[in-house]
Amino acid sequence: MKQLMGWLKVAVAVAVVTAMSGCASGPAFTAVESAPTGQGQVYLYRTWQFQGSAAVLKISQDEVQTDKTLPNASWQRLVVGPGRHTFGLKEYLNSMSCAGAQVDIAAGQTVFLGVDFTFVTTVGTQTYSVCKLTQRDEPSALKDIAGLKRSD
Structure with missing residues (x-):
């Protein structure tokens, strides 16, 4: 029984480290920035969730991979031209299916x-x-994104 408790403590420690390893380290969200003249913008965000917590998602725009990522409890801002745009997410190890x-x-x-x-x-x-x-309305999104850190 003592050995089982030792293994359980190790398993819990590994789970905590894994869950925290995907968190962002940039500045916390404080307010929506103004879009540059003639441009639009999209804020992609991910609230903290245990499900998928260690997964770092790569962001694509119009089927082109960007250099931006979206780890657990983070946000990103992308400036885009006016028009129809498609945004996607892909997990680094391809072990997760993400709908754009x-x-x-x-x-x-x-x-x-x-x-x-x-x-x-x-x-x-x-x-x-x-x-x-999923597209969110501004009041809901601002409540969700408050305090999340930008992924650098």
Whole structure:
């Protein structure tokens, strides 16, 4: 029993370190910036969730991989030209399926996209997860994004 408790403590410590390793380290969100003249902007954000917590998601815009990532409890701001844009997420190890979002953005407009995670199924010891980007209204997004850190 004593040996089992020792292993349990190690397992808990590993789980905590894994969950925290995906967190962002940039500045905390304080306010929406003004979009540059003639441009729109999108804020992508991910509230802290245990599900998928260690996954660092790569952001794509119009099917082109950006250099931006979205770890757990983080946000990113992308400035875009007016028009229809598609945003996607891809997990580094390709172990997670993420549905993107297509949005129409006007000059001067700000759009918010939040990440939602769901459990799908567990096979053996592997839990397969699905995430998706969902457009949020500004009041809800501002409540969700408050205090999250930008991913640098």
